[in-house]
Amino acid sequence: MKRRPIIYYFAACVLLVNACSSGEPEEVQQFQTPGDADSKDQSKEYLKEKAAGDAFLAKNKVRKEVKSTASGLQYEVLKEGNGPKPTAESIVKVHYTGYLINGSKFESSLDQGEPAEFPLNQVIKGWTEGVQFMSVGSKYKFFIPTELAYDQQSNEKIKAGSTLIFEIELLEIKESEKAKGIKFLEQNKQKPGVKVTSTGLQYEVIKATTGKKPRATDKVKVHYTGKLLDGKTFDSSVERGQPAEFMLNAVIPGWTEGLQLMSIGSKFKFYIPSELAYGDHAQPGSPIGPGSTLVFDVELLEIKK
Numbered sequence: 668m669k670r671r672p673i674i675y676y677f678a679a680c681v682l683l684v685n686a687c688s689s690g691e692p693e694e695v696q697q698f699q700t701p702g703d704a705d706s707k708d709q710s711k712e713y714l715k716e717k718a719a720g721d722a723f724l725a726k727n728k729v730r731k732e733v734k735s736t737a738s739g740l741q742y743e744v745l746k747e748g749n750g751p752k753p754t755a756e757s758i759v760k761v762h763y764t765g766y767l768i769n770g771s772k773f774e775s776s777l778d779q780g781e782p783a784e785f786p787l788n789q790v791i792k793g794w795t796e797g798v799q800f801m802s803v804g805s806k807y808k809f810f811i812p813t814e815l816a817y818d819q820q821s822n823e824k825i826k827a828g829s830t831l832i833f834e835i836e837l838l839e840i841k842e843s844e845k846a847k848g849i850k851f852l853e854q855n856k857q858k859p860g861v862k863v864t865s866t867g868l869q870y871e872v873i874k875a876t877t878g879k880k881p882r883a884t885d886k887v888k889v890h891y892t893g894k895l896l897d898g899k900t901f902d903s904s905v906e907r908g909q910p911a912e913f914m915l916n917a918v919i920p921g922w923t924e925g926l927q928l929m930s931i932g933s934k935f936k937f938y939i940p941s942e943l944a945y946g947d948h949a950q951p952g953s954p955i956g957p958g959s960t961l962v963f964d965v966e967l968l969e970i971k972k
Contacts, residue, residue, distance in 0.1 A: 738792075748802035758784065759837060759839070794811075813830055847943055870938065873935060876932040878927070886914050889912075890951055890969045901953055925937045939962070
């Protein structure tokens with residue numbers, strides 16, 4: 668059984684990332700937030716851990732090799748690389764080892780024998796900020812205050828309020844789906860026939876008709892085919908041989924906006940930015956990954972009341 672790296676869990680306990688390349692089941696490391704019944708005792712424990720971390724960071728930042736950022740993140744350059752640097756939207760591949768301030772190790776991709784790969788904007792804040800300083804090939808040590816780590820959350824290895832230390836080697840930067848989408852849309856909007864709305868939705872009129880257009884509160888009947896930027900079909904009412912019916916205000920924003928431009932019998936092609944689709948969330952059981960720009964061929968068959 669594979670185990671997801673602990674860095675994926677923040678805020679809502681489980682981050683929406685696809686970290687593992689294989690289909691093996693994963694062991695989930697759950698973080699807990701104090702409930703009402705035990706909040707008093709856990710608050711004391713949190714303050715104790717936070718005080719210890721603050722004291723450690725106060726001493727650590729005076730070392731000449733340690734740099735501090737405005738957020739309170741501290742870091743030390745162990746080896747500088749000469750490759751590109753990631754952005755918050757990048758997918759990065761790293762080796763890392765995580766320690767508590769007492770020196771005990773709680774997680775290591777090196778021990779697991781496999782680098783970790785993830786969207787940089789979907790991990791703890793200290794990682795999102797810090798790894799952007801790194802070039803491919805570099806190795807840094809980060810000293811992360813609890814506010815930039817798990818704060819009041821805890822698990823069997825990390826107590827609430829813990830300051831964390833990570834040694835990270837940046838191995839590779841991969842272009843994220845969001846970055847691919849931005850690049851595609853920038854080029855696509857230059858093509859003849861492509862129109863762009865104020866929200867960033869792009870569309871082409873494949874077959875124009877005149878007549879009634881739906882409102883956001885209407886129920887519509889459509890045929891559609893949805894594809895990723897690589898041309899892979901992820902859903903199609905045409906292939907199923909059965910039109911879809913739905914309330915127009917109960918679907919992704921790109922559909923709600925776009926179909927109101929259509930008349931019955933028309934066919935449009937929509938190029939939907941991730942912000943108007945599923946955002947930075949992967950769709951379980953679907954090839955739609957975080958940040959995906961989607962392309963839909965839609966035929967409006969009927970408006971129902």
